[in-house]
Amino acid sequence: MRILNLKKTIFEKKRMYFYYLIIPFLLLIEGRFSLDVNISWISSYILIMAANSVSFSWINNQVKLFKIHIEYFWTYMAILFLTVALFPIGYILFGVYGLPVFFGVLLVAVIMGNESAMAAAVTLSTVATVVGNGSFNVFAVYIISSIGAVFLTKKFVRRFDFSKASLWSLIITTSMLLSLEIGFYPYQIHLKDLIIGGMNPFFSMFLAVGILPYVEYLSRIYSDIGLIELGNLSHPLLRELSIKAPGTYFHSVVLSNMCENAAQRIGANYVLGRVGPYFHDIGKIRRPEFFTENQHGVNPHDSISPMMNYFVVVSHVKFGEELSKKYRLPLLVEDMIKEHHGTRMVSFFYQKALSENLNVSPDDFRYPGPKPRTKESGIVMLADSCEAAVRSLKSPTPSKIRNMIEEIVNRIYNERQLDDSGLTLKDIDQIVEEFSKVLSAMYKNRIEYPKNPKEVERVIKLAKM
Ligand SMILES: [Fe+2]
C-alpha cells in the first residue's frame, strides 16, 4: 500500500513539473508562430509560466474531479493547446483582437464548469498578451470578457446558452475596447478592432459547438447538453434494458426522478442526477431474472449456494462498468455504476451463508466499491436503497415512507459510505425530504371508492350540498 502511495506521489509530482515547466514552453512556441511578436522569449516564458502555475494550482485544489479523473487534466490541457494553435491563424487574418481565446474558455466552461473556465481564461489571455506584445489592453479585454461572459451565463444546459454567452462577450469586449480607446487615446476609435473584437466571440462559439461532440466522445467528459441527449431514453442500452429487465428499467426511471429533485434541491448537478440513474443498473441486462424487481414467483437464487448468490448479484456492477466503457458513457455515469452500492454488504446472502453454517466473514460479501466520490453519486446510492425498501412496504402511507427513508439513510450514513461524497448533514436532510415527496406521490395508498351502494348515495348527497 505504501509503495502504491509513493508511486502515486511521484506521478503527481512529475505531472506538476510537466504542467508548470513544459506546458508553458509548448504554449509559448505555439503562440509565437504569430508574426510581429517582439517580446523576448524569456519574458514571455515567465509570463505564461506564472499565469499557468497560479491558475492550474487553483483548479487542482478547487475542482474535485481533477483529482478523481486524470482525463480532466489531459482534456483541459488539450483544449488549451488546440486554442493556442489557432492563435496564429486568428492573428494573421484579423489582428490581435481576432485570437479565439473565448473558444477555449467556452469549451472548458461547458464540459468542466465555470471555475475551470476561469483558470483557462487566465492562461489563454496571458498567451494572447504575449502575441499582443505585452499590451495591457489585450490582456484586460480577453480576460474580463471571457470570464464575465461565462459567469453571467451561469449554466450551459441549453444550446441557447452558448449564444447568450457570446452575446455577453460581445457586449463586454466592445464596451471595454471603446472605453480603453477613448480613455487612452481620445478621438482615436479603431472601428476595425471594435468589429473584430465583437465578432470574435461568435466565431469562437460556432467552433466550440462544432467540436464539442468530438471532445465529449474522446474524453468521456460530457456537457449538460450531451447528457440531456443521452437521457432521452433512446440509447441502445436503455432500450435493451427495457426489454430484458423491465422491472429494473422502471426502478431506474423512478430513481432518476428522485435523484434529479434531490440534486436540484442541494445545488448539485441535476442533469447528471437525472441521466446517471437511468444507467446505474445497466449491468442487470445480463441475468435479469436474478434481481427481485424482475422476478415473477420463481427465484433462481434458491437453487444455488450463498457464494454463488453473492457473485451473481455483485457481477451487475462489474458488467455495468464494462458496458459503460464499451459504449463510451460519461465518466461520471460510470462512477455511479461502480459506486451506487459502495462497499456495502450483501447481508441477505451473508445471513443465508451463516444459516448454512458456512465459515464466512462479512467482508466476503461486500460490493467492490469504491464509495461514492461525488454528491450526485452519493444521492444515487441513497435513492437506490430507499426506492427498493419503500417498494417492499405492504401498505405505504406518507409517514411510513418517510420513516423508512430516514432509517435507510441513517444506516448508510452510519456505515460511513458517504464519507467521500462531499454530502453535508444539511444536504442529507434535504435529500430525505425530496425522496419522501417523490416516493409518497408514487406509492402512497389511493383512497378506495366506497363499495356499498348506500355509502355511495351518501357520498353523492354530501357532494351536492
Ligand atoms: Fe445496483
Ligand SMILES: [Fe+2]
Ligand atoms: Fe438500483
